Amino acid sequence: MATLELIVSEEVVAGPLVRSRRLGLLFWMAIGWMLFVFAVAILAPVLPLPSPTDMDMLERRAPVSALHWLGTDGLGRDELARLIYGARISLTVGLFAPVIGLAIGGALGILAGYFRGRFETLVVGSMDVLLAFPPLILALAVTAYLGQSILNLTCILGVLGIPAFMRVARAATLTLARREFVIAAQALGATHARILVRELLPNVMLPLLAFFLLGVAVTIVVEGALSFLGLGVPPPISSWGSMIGEGRESLEIAPQLAFIPAMALFLTVLSFNLVGDTLKALTDPRQSAL
């Protein structure tokens, strides 16, 4: 017991020091990769790239060359261009879907955790229903009725993410709403809206943002899986998942066609996970120290 307390107090005292050390090289490499991917994806139209959709039937599955830096795919399209334009799709879906989850799920969670009562029962119940719904069936149904588009895909993945964000927000709010600073704010005559926005939201935002980064990673993977199954973005638009799916057909002749986008996917997801985990580790001990 004595040693345990000693360790805890040391950690509290050395808080800022530990924090800077804990970020480490891996964290900055992850940040670097994320920035690189974002920059390339945003700058894609101005980069000197061949068109990602122009086919060159004479140059099918061409090896690496000065013209095609990463070779060409089964239809003679430039692999690097498709990879970079694919990053745009994967990142768009990967970022905007969790934003939907964060906004709706986060708001519902904070409201449910603060007001409790019947509203909470209703929210938690409906989220359980949503969780019990098989996600692939939902994706199939929506794409079958509304068609395949980036918007539809983002909305499906966003809605599927709402329950998880709701749970994180509600759990954080439940413990916070009982803290004395909330009662102190009430005693000072703060309105419910003020307590929710100014007192609770800044506190709940920390775990939510850390969870958001993990959500981005998961969504990129799920988008890849859906595109691989042909439920994602419609051809000829490329996303990393659809590129892996297309590369699968020529796995014996040209394995790089599946492995290069898989590598990009892997590195990006790993980066988001690393950054998300680091941020979560940073926010957790601070919460407990207070």
Add this chain to the structure above:
Amino acid sequence: MSGPALLSVEGVAVDLPTARGNLRAVDGVDLTVGAGRTLGIVGESGCGKTMLSRAILQLLPKKAKLIGRVLFDGQDLVRCSPEALRKLRARSLAVVFQDPMTSLNPVLTIGTQLIETLREHLELDALQAKKRSVELLAAVGIPAPEQRLTQYPHQLSGGMRQRVAIAIALSCEPKLLIADEPTTALDVTIQAQILDLLAREQRRRHMAMILITHDLGVVAGRTDEVAVMYAGRVVERAPTHALFKNMRMPYTEALLSAIPKLDAAPHTPLPAISGRPPDPTRPIKGCSFSPRCRYAAGPCHRDKPQLTGAETPDHQYACFHPILIAAGVTA
């Protein structure tokens, strides 16, 4: 009692439904606090002090049931609309809690918390609010107040945090400040500083204060009147000097003798109060202190004594066998 009462609590009872049955946390309490006066509420853990303060503020847990009237400035808070209540709290009520670790928002800077409260209540612009915040922090004895504004609560010591909490409570110029064990989480030297600070600001602002504590020593020099609570009831109530001079209730006497004395020989055992407080979900017949009272006899086990004034109307106690010899303890 000087002037009309600012706050008067009439027959307040608080019921909390629990898994083990109904818990009566506060049982028929009557209290008054005059403008600019200080009332100390003393009692051991779980005797209903905090629930009483929450009942006054109308900030009880949602499931709790409140009976009785809480008149503040002529208005019955129990029957106020939520909006009227909110406005009243914003203008005239404030509270300081036991643990400054949890009573400040951990992710907002001191400045943000103070400035926002000020802007909300006094409708100041950003610059005025900042100036006022610095003044307030200086008033509660925080060195280098400008720099503190940008700091987070975890960067301050416990005593500093409690000073900030007091500054926030004072920011809206309340007429009544409820200090709920404001020094329990602090070490002894800081305790005295914080209590002196509260007393000084109270005098300067002419506000009323309810000082809740489990330490009779804390109320001794700093209150006008003391109410001793036991098992949800007020068992003795008197002006502070009268209470310490002629305490009547055996419980008050037992509380006082449980305070360690400096002139006692080392290793002298403390006269602790034997037994435990009664289970509030199982009300007992007769005086609730009777199982632990060394004077208990006859009627103590049959009837509940009522709070009555005997010699002077100011000094009230609920006991069939009051201590009649002067205890001779000076305040």
